[in-house]
Amino acid sequence: MPATxxxxxxxxxxxxxxxxxxxxxxxASNPGRDQWELGGPFMPGSPIYSVARDARGxxxxxxxxxxxxFGTTLRMSDDLGKTWSDGTxxxxxxxxxxxxxxxxxxxxxxxxxxxxxxxxxxxxxxxVSHDRGEHWELVRGLHxxxxxxxxxxxxxxxxxxxILPHPTNADEIVVAMSTGGVYRTRDGGATWEARNVGVRAxxxxxxxxxxxxxxxxxxxxxxxxxxxxxxxxxxLYRSDNGGDSWQDIANGVPSDFGFCMAIHPHDPEVVYIxxxxxxxxxxTPEGKMRVYRTLDGGKHWEALTNGLPQKNxxxxxxRDALCVDALNPAGVYFGTRSGKVYASPDGGASWNLVVDGLxxxxxxxxxxxxxxxxxxxxxxxxxxxxxxxxxxxxxxxKAAPKQASKKKAAKQAVKKSAKKGAKKAxxxxxxxxxxxxxxxAAKKRVARGx
Amino acid sequence: xxxxxxxxxxxxxxxxxxxxxxxDMPAGTVDDVLAELGRACPAxxxxxxxxxxxxxxxxxxxxxxxxxxFTGGLATAVPDGAEVSIIPAVSGG
Numbered sequence: 088m089p090a091t092x093x094x095x096x097x098x099x100x101x102x103x104x105x106x107x108x109x110x111x112x113x114x115a116s117n118p119g120r121d122q123w124e125l126g127g128p129f130m131p132g133s134p135i136y137s138v139a140r141d142a143r144g145x146x147x148x149x150x151x152x153x154x155x156x157f158g159t160t161l162r163m164s165d166d167l168g169k170t171w172s173d174g175t176x177x178x179x180x181x182x183x184x185x186x187x188x189x190x191x192x193x194x195x196x197x198x199x200x201x202x203x204x205x206x207x208x209x210x211x212x213x214x215v216s217h218d219r220g221e222h223w224e225l226v227r228g229l230h231x232x233x234x235x236x237x238x239x240x241x242x243x244x245x246x247x248x249x250i251l252p253h254p255t256n257a258d259e260i261v262v263a264m265s266t267g268g269v270y271r272t273r274d275g276g277a278t279w280e281a282r283n284v285g286v287r288a289x290x291x292x293x294x295x296x297x298x299x300x301x302x303x304x305x306x307x308x309x310x311x312x313x314x315x316x317x318x319x320x321x322x323l324y325r326s327d328n329g330g331d332s333w334q335d336i337a338n339g340v341p342s343d344f345g346f347c348m349a350i351h352p353h354d355p356e357v358v359y360i361x362x363x364x365x366x367x368x369x370x371t372p373e374g375k376m377r378v379y380r381t382l383d384g385g386k387h388w389e390a391l392t393n394g395l396p397q398k399n400x401x402x403x404x405x406r407d408a409l410c411v412d413a414l415n416p417a418g419v420y421f422g423t424r425s426g427k428v429y430a431s432p433d434g435g436a437s438w439n440l441v442v443d444g445l446x447x448x449x450x451x452x453x454x455x456x457x458x459x460x461x462x463x464x465x466x467x468x469x470x471x472x473x474x475x476x477x478x479x480x481x482x483x484x485k486a487a488p489k490q491a492s493k494k495k496a497a498k499q500a501v502k503k504s505a506k507k508g509a510k511k512a513x514x515x516x517x518x519x520x521x522x523x524x525x526x527x528a529a530k531k532r533v534a535r536g537x
Numbered sequence: 538x539x540x541x542x543x544x545x546x547x548x549x550x551x552x553x554x555x556x557x558x559x560x561d562m563p564a565g566t567v568d569d570v571l572a573e574l575g576r577a578c579p580a581x582x583x584x585x586x587x588x589x590x591x592x593x594x595x596x597x598x599x600x601x602x603x604x605x606x607f608t609g610g611l612a613t614a615v616p617d618g619a620e621v622s623i624i625p626a627v628s629g630g
Contacts, residue, residue, distance in 0.1 A: 088546075132547075154547075154584070155595060156547070156584075156593065156595045156596055156625040156626065157547065157548065157584035157585070157593065157596065157625075158583070158584055158587065158593055160583075160584070173551075173580050178580070178583045180583075180588045181588050183588070183589075186589060187588070187589070188587035188588040188589050188591075189587075189588065
């Protein structure tokens with residue numbers, strides 16, 4: 088086994104947890120997020136599909152370890168990665184009466200009161216722990232859902248990969264699975280309803296079924312919990328009613344296929360994605376490594392490329408391999424299947440390569456060790472390049488008036504196309520007209536360090 | 538009245554580095570040995586068997602030099618004083 092390099096993570100540092108196909112790596116940086124130290128590999132040889140930090144009641148890191156020989160276990164560390172253990176019982180187990188055995192843990196999420204954690208697993212099920220991961224129980228309400236028999240595995244397996252506990256109502260949780268779609272409970276997990284109205288299932292005879300969609304990731308901001316954003320297997324969507332219905336927001340993206348999605352820590356209208364060419368070619372379009380960001384909740388999307396390769400970059404970013412930290416300006420991070428990890432210390436305006444040559448990256452999560460509001464963020468390289476980078480811009484961009492005439496043109500183009508009855512042309516016209524103002528506005532916003 | 542279980546290197550962190558676990562039990566079957574192993578060290582047992590009681594696909598169990606795949610699976614007899622080895626299969630990438 089390889090030697091594991093220890094990493095001492097200190098207060099006032101950013102901890103970046105990177106789960107790969109061959110083990111867990113930890114990185115630590117100053118709040119400028121421009122000097123990274125590496126630790127690992129921990130659990131070498133084992134794929135890591137999910138990681139989390141829970142600092143309520145003491146530091147605890149979690150990693151789901153998918154050992155190819157000895158099965159999946161949840162490992163935890165109370166000393167910031169120096170040592171890892173199973174805890175008291177460690178293993179999430181299906182009860183005997185289900186006749187199922189755990190294949191993989193896809194998501195670990197701290198929630199609500201101190202000590203509560205949720206785990207999303209394969210085969211699609213939700214587990215809950217009320218003692219910081221020491222003991223786990225199956226959430227029977229979802230497990231016994233009448234739709235279960237019709238949920239089908241996607242290419243990655245039949246997995247429950249997204250868990251979004253409501254920030255103030257412990258009884259409300261949104262989950263997403265591939266395939267199956269989005270489900271929501273409002274009674275603490277006893278009953279669940281499919282919430283997929285408006286979300287397309289390209290691969291089904293009925294394109295808008297009640298459930299069965301292949302949802303890849305859903306995000307929401309704690310300050311506006313009824314607004315959700317969704318990256319689908321083909322499709323980008325937004326809901327403003329907690330998932331009751333969804334609207335298409337794929338405006339000006341090179342492809343609406345992709346896996347990952349992250350929401351800005353301080354702005355519920357700012358969302359990040361990495362579009363991929365197609366389900367038959369799951370790589371970045373045109374060989375360009377581009378993160379896309381919307382500043383207005385999906386009306387426009389802009390490419391973020393400063394510091395990212397724009398030639399021969401046929402990369403794949405998996406569903407949990409994009410994340411943000413809690414600092415201001417926000418850090419944005421992603422990892423690729425080719426083993427590269429990039430970090431942006433300024434909300435995506437510029438990017439630095441943290442590491443190249445890791446095993447395939449499957450999950451990244453970033454945590455500031457301390458109170459983010461008190462972090463002392465130095466003016467680093469990116470900040471120097473863009474002097475206003477640390478200045479926070481208002482939630483809504485002020486570029487709207489200048490876009491008005493272009494928007495009008497877009498609407499006219501839509502009208503014209505609609506008359507012809509060409510639905511496809513309508514969307515293309517919208518995108519074409521929307522592209523230029525979005526680009527102009529993007530330049531201004533970038534200059535403000537958004 | 539004892540049966541010894543050999544622990545593979547990747548699982549020795551669960552046995553405080555011990556290569557051999559000695560189980561104080563009479564002769565029985567591999568199933569009995571794993572049940573006793575579950576009492577002595579549940580974390581090791583859980584890495585050998587799934588929740589449904591099947592040996593994980595990439596784990597091999599030997600009684601002496603014989604793989605239990607060819608001697609009756611979990612019902613294979615384990616005589617008093619025998620050695621049972623847990624061995625990760627040669628597979629993966």
